[in-house]
Amino acid sequence: MNISKKQLLFYFAITFLFFGLIYPSYSLASTGETAEIQRFSGQNRYQTAVHIAQELNNGPIQSVIISSGLNFPDALSGSVLGVKNNAPILLAGKSLSASQDTMDYVKKNLDKNGTIYLLGGTGVISTEFETKFAELGFHNVVRLGGNDRYESSALIAEQLNVPTGTPVSIVFGGNFPDALGISSFSANKGWPILLSKTNELPDEIKQFIAEKSPSRIFIAGGTGVISEKVRQEIQAAVPNATVERFAGKDRFETSSLINDYFAPNPSQVYLTSGLNYPDALTGSILAGKNADPIVLIDPKNQYIPLSVEKYLKANLNINSFNITALGGTQVVPDHLVSQSLLGVERKPVFLPSSMSSSKGFSIASVPTSTGTLEFTASVSTNTKTVLLVIKKDGKEEIIQANVLNGKVTKNIYPRLGPGYYTISVYESSDPNQSNTDNASKQETFTIYYSGTEGFYDQETINSLVNLDIPTYEEIQTAWLHITKTDGDTRGAIDDYYLPVDGKISHQIFLRYGPGTYQISVYESSNQEGYRPGPSFTVINKDTRDLTYSGRSYWVQSDDPAAIQLAQQITEGISDDLAKSKAIHDWVSTNITYTDQVSANTSFKAMEYAEANSGGYAALTAALHRAVGIQAKVIVGYTIGFGADPGTWEEFDEQTSNYPIKYWNEILINGQWMNVDTLWDSGTLDSEMVFTPLVSDKYFNLSDEEFFKDHRKLVLSEGSKSIPW
Structure with a gap:
């Protein structure tokens, strides 16, 4: 038709x-x-x-x-x-x-x-x-x-x-x-x-x-x-x-x-x-x-x-x-x-769309790139760095623009939400200048932006924050540090480490219940050192406490593949304890140990069928949460490794030179039970050689027995680490 x-x-x-x-x-x-x-x-x-x-x-x-x-x-x-x-x-x-x-x-x-x-x-x-x-x-x-x-x-x-x-x-x-x-x-x-x-x-x-x-x-x-x-x-x-x-x-x-x-x-x-x-x-x-x-x-x-x-x-x-x-x-x-x-009808606009000054500075919207301003300038031979200080509602970003043959061209983004921005231009003779100390202020522009993307204070009714925000071309990684700042915080902290592909495009999950959260943004051009970016607050009006049933960066329990796998593992099982045992057995049998640092999330564990200690615990938690069973990831250290003490490499517990390990606590019939799928999957000798040895020794083991060789870490005085 x-x-x-x-x-x-x-x-x-x-x-x-x-x-x-x-x-x-x-x-x-x-x-x-x-x-x-x-x-x-x-x-x-x-x-x-x-x-x-x-x-x-x-x-x-x-x-x-x-x-x-x-x-x-x-x-x-x-x-x-x-x-x-x-x-x-x-x-x-x-x-x-x-x-x-x-x-x-x-x-x-x-x-x-x-x-x-x-x-x-x-x-x-x-x-x-x-x-x-x-x-x-x-x-x-x-x-x-x-x-x-x-x-x-x-x-x-x-x-x-x-x-x-x-x-x-x-x-x-x-x-x-x-x-x-x-x-x-x-x-x-x-x-x-x-x-x-x-x-x-x-x-x-x-x-x-x-x-x-x-x-x-x-x-x-x-x-x-x-x-x-x-x-x-x-x-x-x-x-x-x-x-x-x-x-x-x-x-x-x-x-x-x-x-x-x-x-x-x-x-x-x-x-x-x-x-x-x-x-x-x-x-x-x-x-x-x-x-x-x-x-x-x-x-x-x-x-x-x-x-x-x-x-x-x-x-x-x-x-x-x-x-x-x-x-x-x-x-x-x-x-x-x-x-x-x-085609696309894009509504966000800049007012005015372009401005220039007698000093040779100008900014103009880029028609083909929504939410982008192009800054251009001609500067003296003494100027080695131009800093652009972008401010809105008391928040600011400082962007460094390189000088090449007396010319500067830099795309900048209003990443603090809709409203009025001031963009101040500073010049410095120091090629490594990163702040405005001893820099010379040259010009200030004021511009209005109607776009709703960005790092700005907001509310959510479903514990979700959707980010789709441009990053500067040199940025490779973003670190989002999330803290709950009011109510029953319990030391509630989450961190998201995100590879950047021209944008920070990710969905953040606020799992610690209703209240005010602060999200601090750090960005890196080399994945080693991070520079501070904007911070913003989110008021979560979702009344659910999803601390141990919702997803986190490490425990991707809402991933369709995780949900499907968890349902397959527990198909035909109605009892939560039996479901937990089936998940434990699957992880212990199908995942192989690796010492690769990147193999520390549930997604990576499923993707590669191998995981480090964190990946084992993250996958175990994700599969439980995917079928409605609350699960924690516990951080600590262990005395030895695996269900066979004969393979243990002993260490001095009085020093801090012990390997960090992760395991789980699973909520069954109102009680948290101990589970270590990694230790039940095999042994690791002093040469870091992993030998599969499937066991159920560390499934539903009593506290008295479990903590003979497991120790929870205390991250701050009087407060154990908040699990993932």
Whole structure:
């Protein structure tokens, strides 16, 4: 049916409300040609993958690719194999029972002589899948799983059997967005997708490109994810290759640069979340058939990213393009689909929009970047640093602008909420000047900004604070330090350490009940030293105390994957103690110990199936909270390690030189019980060698026995540490 642009949003709402799986195509009226909109969605990522597979091939197929639905690395290289073999990518859960939709599709559609490719080792897709496929009469099962994600990507590339000289794409193996951005084009052309570390090109990848001598090598991502050192290693391995890099200021801009390069005038666009991988991964086969672009959006944002808006406006003809949303409305919200078609109406404005002074200073709004002012100046040769002091309602930020050949250009952001700002300009002859002491004040501008983003005092009724705030280009990491400043604080403190991708874009959870919270912002350009940023207060009017049932930075209990996993583990169990035991057993059995500092959150533990002490406790807490059981993460130290005292490395308890450990307390029938899933998973000897040794000794152990070898730390006099 043909509809007007004004009717489009109404039809979005009605259509998406009544259809839950694959949304029908409909049209946008234009001069002779129409835009078709389609959505592939299921109740979960596994169903979405099946629906995409049905669109790709709804009849008998000769090949199918199965990748983990809970772990992305092994799957990043799979889209090329899928397009080559006209094979859909399906997702596997931790068990067969969690993968029923996938198994049903295979049984119904795969030829008995067809091939099943399993991407990843037995740690991500268990051997029970191979056993079950054999029982069903499928005997051509090929597992492409190396010792790590890098070896897996090399194995998949070898499976492609590409001729010498074939171009390759190299992407960061520690995250998925850049790989997804280039996946459809690589898949369409049969170019292997290879994974790299940030500062080292893995030997398997180096060997592959040396043997295949690709004529062109495309690096997806900036130097923050694939360093210049690695680019030089790549060039040294293949001296005659042309090496090109796509590097935006964030994942969305990088994706837009890739799309603009390979698909300057597409007739079809696939829209998906840039914050999660499954739907884009499975949809990459569809996009790869015709080299259509995969456009990444941020589902938490009010608008499509500026770089995406620019790409769509420049390259898409409204008379002749189609759009397919990969994922449900939580993954690709309706309003972002409509913006992709109709453009973005951004209301925040600066008044006045530009100002200048006789001293050569000027500020002006940047039309293409909402909430951005460009400061420009010409200064004397004695001036080495210009400081911009941005003030509003008694709060301030000091921004340093570098001088180059007597010129200064700096984008600045009104990050203190809507209202009137003063922007004062200081000059200094000291190139390292960071405050206004001994600096010379030159000019002050006053400007009004109507945008509602920023670090400003606010209220919440649901314990949530949504941040979507620009950061300065040099910033790599933000630290948000949260304290409760009134009522029953109990030493309530939370910290969020967030990688910055051009913005601080995150949802903060105030879990200590109603009251006033202070959020202090610190930012770092090198992830080592932090500079103070703005502070603001939030009044939480939510009357619930969610201290041990809500999520934190470490315990991501509301993550869909955590919820699904917890439900699978406890399926058919009604008793909370039995549920807790099932969760304890799963974590102790399936997670492997690592001493990596980054493996300290529940998300990381699930993603990599390995964790340090903090990660074990965080995952245990997250899975309990996900099924409604309150759980604490306790910080302390232990005398020895593991259920087998014979492996303990003793230390002097009178000194402070003891290893920090984490464990849990779980609320069962009104009583807190002790649980240590790490100690029940194995032992660690003096050489830091971990040996699996599953036990339940430290499940529901009495205080008398538990605290013979566990000690809670006291962080301040008379107050034990507030658990996560």
